[in-house]
Amino acid sequence: MEILTAIFIQPFIDMVDDPVLFLQVIWEGFVTGILYSLIAFGFVLIFKASGVFNFAQGIMVVFAALTLVGLHENGIPAFVALPITILVMYGLAFSVEKLVLRSLVNQPDIILFMATIGLTFFLIGLGEFIFGGEPKMMISEELLLPYDSITFFDDMLILQEIDIAASVIAAMALVSLALFLGKTKIGIALRAVADDHQAALSVGVSLNTIWVVVWFISGIIALITGIMWGAKSDVSFALSIIALKALPVLILGGFTSVPGAIVGGLIIGIGEKIGEFYWGHLVGGSIESWLAYMIALVFLLFRPQGLFGEKIIERI
Amino acid sequence: MFYREAGQFKSTYVGDHELFPIKQDRRGILFILFLSFVVVPLIANDYWLQAILIPFLILSLSALGLNFLTGYAGQLSLGTGGFMAVGAYACYKLVTSFPEVNVIIIIFTSGLFAAGVGIIFGLPSLRIKGFYLAVATLAAQFFFEWLFGRVGWFYNYNDSGAIEVPVRNFFNIIVTGPTATTQARYMVVLCIVSILALVAVNIVRGRIGRAWMAIRDMDIAAELIGIQPLPTKLMAFAISSYYAGVAGALFVFTYLGSAEVEVFDINMSFEILFMVIIGGLGSISGAFLGAAFIVLIPILITNLPLILGIPINAATVEHFNFMILGALIVIFLIFEPHGLARIWAIVREKLRVWPFPY
Numbered sequence: 001m002e003i004l005t006a007i008f009i010q011p012f013i014d015m016v017d018d019p020v021l022f023l024q025v026i027w028e029g030f031v032t033g034i035l036y037s038l039i040a041f042g043f044v045l046i047f048k049a050s051g052v053f054n055f056a057q058g059i060m061v062v063f064a065a066l067t068l069v070g071l072h073e074n075g076i077p078a079f080v081a082l083p084i085t086i087l088v089m090y091g092l093a094f095s096v097e098k099l100v101l102r103s104l105v106n107q108p109d110i111i112l113f114m115a116t117i118g119l120t121f122f123l124i125g126l127g128e129f130i131f132g133g134e135p136k137m138m139i140s141e142e143l144l145l146p147y148d149s150i151t152f153f154d155d156m157l158i159l160q161e162i163d164i165a166a167s168v169i170a171a172m173a174l175v176s177l178a179l180f181l182g183k184t185k186i187g188i189a190l191r192a193v194a195d196d197h198q199a200a201l202s203v204g205v206s207l208n209t210i211w212v213v214v215w216f217i218s219g220i221i222a223l224i225t226g227i228m229w230g231a232k233s234d235v236s237f238a239l240s241i242i243a244l245k246a247l248p249v250l251i252l253g254g255f256t257s258v259p260g261a262i263v264g265g266l267i268i269g270i271g272e273k274i275g276e277f278y279w280g281h282l283v284g285g286s287i288e289s290w291l292a293y294m295i296a297l298v299f300l301l302f303r304p305q306g307l308f309g310e311k312i313i314e315r316i
Numbered sequence: 317m318f319y320r321e322a323g324q325f326k327s328t329y330v331g332d333h334e335l336f337p338i339k340q341d342r343r344g345i346l347f348i349l350f351l352s353f354v355v356v357p358l359i360a361n362d363y364w365l366q367a368i369l370i371p372f373l374i375l376s377l378s379a380l381g382l383n384f385l386t387g388y389a390g391q392l393s394l395g396t397g398g399f400m401a402v403g404a405y406a407c408y409k410l411v412t413s414f415p416e417v418n419v420i421i422i423i424f425t426s427g428l429f430a431a432g433v434g435i436i437f438g439l440p441s442l443r444i445k446g447f448y449l450a451v452a453t454l455a456a457q458f459f460f461e462w463l464f465g466r467v468g469w470f471y472n473y474n475d476s477g478a479i480e481v482p483v484r485n486f487f488n489i490i491v492t493g494p495t496a497t498t499q500a501r502y503m504v505v506l507c508i509v510s511i512l513a514l515v516a517v518n519i520v521r522g523r524i525g526r527a528w529m530a531i532r533d534m535d536i537a538a539e540l541i542g543i544q545p546l547p548t549k550l551m552a553f554a555i556s557s558y559y560a561g562v563a564g565a566l567f568v569f570t571y572l573g574s575a576e577v578e579v580f581d582i583n584m585s586f587e588i589l590f591m592v593i594i595g596g597l598g599s600i601s602g603a604f605l606g607a608a609f610i611v612l613i614p615i616l617i618t619n620l621p622l623i624l625g626i627p628i629n630a631a632t633v634e635h636f637n638f639m640i641l642g643a644l645i646v647i648f649l650i651f652e653p654h655g656l657a658r659i660w661a662i663v664r665e666k667l668r669v670w671p672f673p674y
Contacts, residue, residue: 053447099646100646100650103650104649104650107649107653109446109447110392110446111649111653113392113447113450114589114593114645114649115645115646115649115650117586117589117590117645118590118641118642118643118644118645118646118649119642119646120642121586121638121639121641121642121645122638122639122641122642122643122646123642124638124642125635125636125637125638125639125640125641125642126635126639128631128634128635128638129632129635129636129639132631133631133634133635241582244454244582247451247454248451248455250451251448251451251452255447255448283466286462286466287462289458289461289462290455290458290459290461290462293451293452293454293455293458293459294455294459296451296452296455297440297452297455300440300443300444300448300452301439301440301443304443304444304448
């Protein structure tokens with residue numbers, strides 16, 4: 001009976017007793033969720049445009065952040081290092097298309113997926129080889145990111161300015177991407193490819209260019225994510241494991257849905273923080289590492305296509 | 317010329333159904349078995365056995381398991397490390413709870429726990445497949461990593477949080493624990509792997525294996541010819557996890573000696589997946605070739621600069637290891653998606669017709 005109370009009643013009493021703390025937990029989850037959303041967004045973009053399940057998105061986040069920090073460590077000012085990093089991400093997109101994707105056209109999806117796992121390992125090795133394996137500090141001050149905190153309710157609710165900035169920048173990135181996809185010629189071509197490869201080819205859209213573009217955009221999103229995440233903790237390869245959390249986000253939101261990625265990210269982010277805070281201590285803590293996957297697993301059983309996904313997913 | 321089945325006629329059904337219908341294959345297998353059972357224990361030193369052969373055999377067992385699931389039944393799994401951990405911890409709990417039961421029996425039993433867990437995590441495969449399933453199996457990976465790291469009961473509330481393998485013997489020969497000789501541990505691993513590999517060959521060429529392949533190739537067609545997807549897929553998960561579980565138990569009991577759950581992290585899952593890809597999806601010999609490849613590459617990368625006399629520090633070697641592994645995966649997928657087993661098949665075909673072109 002006590003166990004049932006601890007599971008089903010006590011957490012809710014705690015929530016109502018201390019609503020400010022509850023808000024704080026939700027806020028923490030919201031901020032994490034935004035970062036999950038950003039990573040998931042990069043996944044969805046590539047998946048829609050090329051049907052490739054890009055496992056390397058997580059490591060691209062680390063790689064971009066490492067490149068930025070590494071360049072700065074070598075004496076390049078932050079605002080020069082930023083464009084160089086973007087160039088590096090373009091180079092990465094270009095070489096991935098040239099060396100990997102182009103040679104694997106028409107292969108089964110699973111082969112392409114495994115190729116991106118190979119790419120993940122390659123990027124881990126390359127990143128560590130060039131910049132070293134030890135965790136690094138993100139250069140948030142040089143990038144003019146705020147680092148104070150704002151407090152409400154007599155210092156009970158603490159919002160880090162960096163988190164607010166992250167949310168704003170993420171929102172701006174998503175809006176500008178939506179505009180890019182909706183208004184520009186490349187954006188429309190990209191959506192055409194996402195809808196139907198062959199139809200897009202037949203009206204003269206170059207698939208190869210589009211692939212470079214989507215990988216490049218995903219690279220930029222990875223860079224944004226990397227800066228934000230790096231500013232919250234530090235830049236290390238542990239981040240790539242955390243970035244795998246974007247996978248349950250995708251399941252929740254659907255692989256092909258951009259709004260799904262955003263909503264899914266927020267649900268997972270907030271859900272796992274609440275779960276950890278109010279229920280985690282019952283089973284020994286740190287359930288954050290798997291809670292997201294379990295939520296996704298249970299969700300899959302009832303709604304395999306995700307919240308916003310298309311119904312055409314393969315199922316038995 | 318060297319490898320020709322001409323003149324080898326079968327006059328009975330039993331003969332026709334033989335495991336290795338071609339004489340050269342039979343001799344080759346017998347030769348390999350002779351080498352591994354008799355010659356290797358006599359001549360190999362501890363370094364070879366401990367650093368190369370034992371991990372090679374154990375990992376090929378695990379790759380064999382994953383190959384059932386991914387190569388034969390077509391279900392992508394990223395949770396092999398988790399299932400191996402289940403096997404290892406089940407074995408540890410059983411050995412410490414029932415000290416009087418023979419350790420070999422316990423190793424075989426612990427696979428059953430992994431199989432049960434595999435069935436549970438295979439349940440989503442009935443509704444989803446492909447990438448969605450891959451993510452579902454990641455749940456197993458992270459859940460078990462957490463479970464065995466956090467819940468003290470599984471490691472008997474050790475202060476270190478690690479499981480220490482107790483000394484156990486088998487017919488008066490110490491086979492596990494710190495005092496076991498490398499030769500004894502090698503022989504245990506070799507026997508178990510040989511038995512399970514023999515079983516594997518028979519599973520995939522029998523009714524179960526055919527059902528798996530039918531599901532893999534086209535599930536709707538398979539259903540139409542009377543294969544039930546539910547039991548078939550769950551069977552694939554169960555048998556695959558059984559092999560992974562036994563491999564996990566062996567990994568801790570005969571290779572590491574003591575382990576924390578971090579041994580079975582997600583990189584282990586990927587490593588096994590790479591073995592299956594490089595070796596060849598849907599091939600028994602591929603699992604062994606792939607495992608040999610993945611085990612040998614880091615050793616080669618570590619030792620090559622030493623042999624050539626180039627000074628290189630350990631960290632750089634580690635980085636190169638990752639880079640070369642990643643690059644090799646991509647290269648393999650581009651040039652030979654069917655892996656080393658396919659290359660071997662091509663070589664065999666060439667040997668068969670040599671010296672003629674065809």
